[in-house]
Amino acid sequence: MTSRQRLQQADVGRLRDFGVRALSHGHALSEEEQQQLRVALSDLQTQPAGSELFTEGERLNRPCLLLEGWAARQRVLSDGRRQIFSFVLPGDGFGFSGRPAGMSPGNVVALTAVTVVPLPLLEEALYRDAADPIRQSVWEMLALRESLLANQVMRLGRQSAYERLVHLLLEFHERLAAVGLVQDGSFEMPFTQEVLSDALGLSTVHTNRTLQQLRREHLIETHGTAVRLLDLKLLAEIADYRRAPGL
Amino acid sequence: MTSRQRLQQADVGRLRDFGVRALSHGHALSEEEQQQLRVALSDLQTQPAGSELFTEGERLNRPCLLLEGWAARQRVLSDGRRQIFSFVLPGDGFGFSGRPAGMSPGNVVALTAVTVVPLPLLEEALYRDAADPIRQSVWEMLALRESLLANQVMRLGRQSAYERLVHLLLEFHERLAAVGLVQDGSFEMPFTQEVLSDALGLSTVHTNRTLQQLRREHLIETHGTAVRLLDLKLLAEIADYRRAPGL
């Protein structure tokens, strides 16, 4: 909660609609339910890149929905080494755990400027009736979060730098496509190679060289921070990639 | 569900009591509640080492509580490389996710002979009143599970073999102590170094050499499969170990 910036009025509507879609997640909502959601999504906040959205050890009782930008869950060792556990993408929730006394196992940090909205609803919905569509969406968020962590463990534990990078790129592609952020097979990865390295458990130098190899082999293309995966099938084979359950 | 073996009648009572304690987790239960739990813990099943308690992709709608023995969540790459995500210890639940259509992101495999009990209660309790002690215990299980995964990512991504091993040993020590399985500062690790390696993302040879180094430095002692940590404070410093929130 360090600072907040202005949002263009036109964006507010678009972001709210995006939030409504993220929370219905394929399940049909009545007009009335949608309207209630839009109201709940009122307090949009924009925070600059680098701001800490959540602190390690903080009580997880301030549920938020990320509407725009990238964030990361991470932990920093006492000697400064950083590991990113997982990325928080538009449509993802964070800052809650259905446990009253739950504590965050790491920081949540904004990698770009982000727009978030506090949403106590996320936690409340967990206890609704099993048929409630919002409840289902929130559970899917939690299940996806765990599944992504499992992927991350698999990558870090048993895959080579090359495989790891491909696997993570495929994961980005799949998650971003699910929220409409892949255009023409290309998506934005709006952060430095150091961030990528801290997610992959590699040095920046090695990450750089691995990226170059993928470019040389015409498996990916990059333009600035935009990435295009050129052969999804082959890439998936290289990384032994499996679609995340719940995506 | 490949096979079941006999349990000594005397053990049944002990294991049920253990289950009741695990599910109350410090919260006080009335006599009546305890009795209900004991009834719910009726169908004890013993399975041999190596049996698959859950299959990757299987619907997570068969909650179980592990009462005795060790199990592991793992995934195997198509070329045979195995990565263990996390260990399931006595008192831990598995096989449920709160999401109706949740699927397991990996296998659950018995590392030793195990005693488990099917317990639909685990999933049902998630939706109880926030003050319900069983509900709190189950949420703590889920939170712990995620926290352990975060630890695992940290280890694999940013720690050396030496640090990783120490960190994992400390985690075992802490978790086992919480369920009364550390005696005299010593606990059992009833599996091969290959299992340990597949958890640490190392080769068995390197795991072996790292263990030897810790023994040479008088930081640990082993007798058969029993391990004793000789200087918890120093070990915690080496591995930058932090107590898991919720333990």
Next chain:
DNA sequence: CGGGGGTTTGACGAACGTCAATCGGGGTGG
């Protein structure tokens, strides 16, 4: 006494990290 699985050892190679220098592009003050 003989197997067999697990542990230990040694020799060697590959993957990845570190250090340090250079490059390149976009922003900015003059």
Next chain:
DNA sequence: CCACCCCGATTGACGTTCGTCAAACCCCCG
């Protein structure tokens, strides 16, 4: 508009950690 600057990307040389292969060893058990 241009020179400058700064951060991030890239490159090269070299060191370390860890993996691989294969053999030896150990211990428990039949």
